């Protein structure tokens with residue numbers, strides 16, 4: 001049993017300097033836990049509501065004082081003094097208090113901060129590392145570390161829109177350990193810095209997730225340059241280091257057409273283009289290749305890429321069990337991108353994870369573009385045995401806190417990286 005004594009929240013700033021929520025959950029047992037929630041920029045339309053103050057005079061309306069008050073007053077009053085047998089019991093209580101389909105009454109940022117802080121407090125009460133506590137919640141017994149997919153080049157909403165594709169990520173395919181994966185990434189990243197200087201005259205300025213964002217002449221140049229950087233680092237593209245792409249195409253889709261730079265493609269044309277890239281480049285994972293509204297064409301994309309490349313749904317699925325069920329039924333994807341703040345509680349994210357596993361999908365556990373120094377994501381990805389973890393590049397401390405936590409977990413457990421699905 002876990003008895004909540006006190007819930008307190010604080011408005012803090014995320015990696016873009018925007019306010020977010022940090023909550024501390026104090027248990028009667030004397031154990032406590034704190035957690036901070038992240039925030040996206042290229043958000044899906046079906047995400048749970050992030051409660052913002054809307055006062056244009058303060059942080060351009062992005063203040064989180066209302067969410068903080070919700071934790072300190074509404075949730076504290078409703079939950080303090082109560083005992084919960086499990087994470088599920090606490091989350092269900094908050095879902096009941098909110099009573100809206102998208103957490104618009106209390107705010108997903110307020111609710112998730114409590115959900116996560118409670119989990120940390122419960123792990124502390126049990127004297128368990130957080131990753132083992134998370135594994136216990138899901139009943140996960142397989143032991144391995146997620147394979148990192150690491151941001152190299154950025155575009156889209158994470159880099160001022162200089163290129164339509166949002167992320168080109170490295171997949172250290174032959175690495176057996178986290179240490180090998182990160183050292184290979186460092187080598188390629190350094191070659192990409194040199195390449196950006198040589199080709200684009202750009203110093204190593206980085207985008208929201210620490211990826212390099214030179215002014216690529218067109219989308220495909222991001223892929224050419226990534227392959228060149230892998231080769232210059234002495235690796236064989238596809239064998240040692242492969243590529244993952246987050247096209248985030250909901251954000252360049254309008255009225256049935258994909259605006260890929262100068263080109264305007266319909267859905268069939270976009271599928272052809274993506275397939276061409278998968279054939280030509282060592283792409284092993286493609287996220288949001290189509291828009292969140294393009295449900296009719298997702299099954300065609302999956303069929304075309306089957307066996308060659310993971311077809312990952314982010315904006316399409318929004319970690320939402322209902323949308324995942326629909327995608328499983330229509331065979332629209334084969335990998336869930338899991339972001340707990342898209343749905344707002346650990347319990348619902350667990351349901352999303354279970355649904356994906358039951359459909360034999362793989363699961364990528366992902367950070368947001370707006371992050372904090374909190375590192376719970378690393379524990380979550382290990383505990384829920386994510387096939388991949390997506391944190392961003394190996395630059396910027398809000399990303400590094402998670403990579404460094406993975407290294408600490410690796411040192412503690414000596415678990416190998418999970419095999420590519």
Ligand code: 2PG
Pocket residue numbers: 039040041042043044166167209246248314366367368369370
């Ligand atoms: C994504 C994420 C992380 P954001 O699209 O997958 O890269 O971005 O948090 O802005 O939604």
Ligand code: MG
Pocket residue numbers: 246248287288314315
């Ligand atoms: Mg995405």
